[in-house]
């Protein structure tokens with residue numbers, strides 16, 4: 001049984017070619033990566049995800065990054081359980097007031113140098129939830145943000161090309 | 177209650193222009209009389225919500241599938257607590273108090289629920305009270321006893337999970353009590369809806385819980401249509417059902433994989449991840465969005481199936497029917513997996529009925545309620561499908577409900593594609609100048625979603641959206657008792673309650 005299933009899994013490899021780094025993301029990053037960062041990152045990044053009150057749509061697509069089609073780990077990108085092991089904080093949601101303190105604390109617990117990447121339109125400026133008594137509206141109102149990946153939710157391919165831009169950003173800037 | 181029509185048993189004044197089910201304004205005695213039917217098991221609580229100076233409760237007679245809303249005016253700012261008689265209402269009343277400031281008299285737990293003291297205002301939807309913007313500090317339930325220890329977890333978790341706080345009281349390995357604290361994802365959807373034009377309100381509804389965006393879009397749209405006495409065209413009804421079944425398939429694949437992953441069986445997780453991705457890609461090919469957000473709109477749907485849509489869906493069905501049975505076989509024949517899921521996290525049937533637990537949580541514990549069948553809505557009355565029902569109430573039964581529902585949804589997609597009528601996909605809503613109320617109950621993947629709306633001249637004057645998780649989260653607390661701490665993730669995944677949908 002296990003063999004037939006494995007065969008069905010690997011008979012046709014489903015993993016796709018890497019998307020190109022997102023051009024807009026590269027530009028946004030140009031200012032935020034320095035040489036020290038590049039040295040520390042190499043081509044590997046540890047990501048800590050934090051849901052600051054999303055609708056969970058963005059989480060679904062972040063989850064999808066680990067499926068066999070996108071296979072995030074082949075790019076040296078992996079999700080870690082503790083902010084203390086993270087290079088990157090990946091934040092979703094409009095930052096509810098009830099999550100503000102937890103976001104700040106997680107940011108403080110992440111060692112420098114670190115980068116903050118937001119996923120989704122909510123995290124950019126509150127999205128459809130902007131203006132509510134219950135949301136701060138936009139992650140950059142709480143912690144400094146290096147890269148916004150837009151969409152509602154952005155597709156896994158869009159998230160992936162944003163992240164690839166993050167790891168290749170420094171080189172790109174040197175060439176430019 | 178089946179001898180008499182539900183509305184005859186509720187003593188009150190019927191409100192005009194509330195559709196499709198009646199709403200009655202009741203006296204205090206009338207309110208208490210309806211509330212008393214709940215613990216007796218003669219009625220099931222479907223929802224409880226407020227407005228500035230009134231409280232509403234929606235109830236269901238499970239024998240006849242009749243639904244009614246009882247309303248109590250609260251000129252003094254209070255009403256008799258339903259939670260005092262019927263525990264499933266407690267959190268709803270705590271939330272109602274946080275948002276509107278009305279006092280449920282006699283509520284046994286008067287701690288705030290959604291209000292964590294961070295809003296800068298109390299009772300944001302009632303008469304705003306800015307004098308003392310913070311509720312008193314939150315006190316967790318005390319736990320005393322020798323050798324008990326507490327384990328607090330969250331609101332930020334180790335994985336990619338929504339925010340919430342769990343406090344375990346354990347005796348060695350065994351959980352003596354779990355206390356949930358939710359509300360971290362509270363975004364103030366009710367207040368954003370108030371006064372919003374229908375289009376904007378529909379986009380908000382579609383973002384209450386992203387995994388159920390089709391179900392919420394549909395519940396909202398059907399409530400609007402009920403209020404305004406319009407009907408989506410037949411083709412739109414079929415397209416809506418198609419999207420709803422694709423959403424159910426995608427979520428069930430995701431859940432089955434995630435549950436097995438928490439039982440340390442990564443192969444199933446990988447396999448189910450592929451199946452889920454295939455569904456989302458087909459959804460994107462057919463409707464231009466992987467989660468199909470904003471595709472269901474009041475009056476119909478916003479986009480039609482492309483010319484190659486039927487072929488895409490047939491290809492999807494072929495692939496899923498080829499691979500899924502092998503995955504099921506694998507689940508069934510892996511003893512180490514069954515070891516973890518069987519007899520773990522057992523939900524007793526009485527509790528499932530008492531809470532009116534919907535979806536796989538209820539159906540794995542003998543409560544076979546499915547809003548697609550009863551009260552029912554089109555086009556499901558013209559489609560063949562069965563309700564999956566199991567009795568064991570354990571993690572394993574919740575997996576099997578999902579497996580059977582995947583099979584049913586595959587059949588439903590096939591029937592829908594085959595019978596899809598031609599014609600328009602949308603009618604104008606035309607709510608200008610009208611004042612009306614509408615309500616809908618729609619079966620999402622995790623259970624029945626309730627939407628209630630008051631529409632005033634093309635805008636939402638009041639709105640309430642009730643996620644199935646309201647009646648499932650409290651049961652998770654019950655089932656974990658006596659299990660080991662290490663089995664919590666497994667129990668939790670098998671429930672897969674929504675944080676965002678609950679916190680709103």
Ligand code: SF4
Nearest residue numbers: 054055057120121122
């Ligand atoms: S950006 Fe869209 S999908 Fe993501 S959390 Fe916000 S509403 Fe949900």
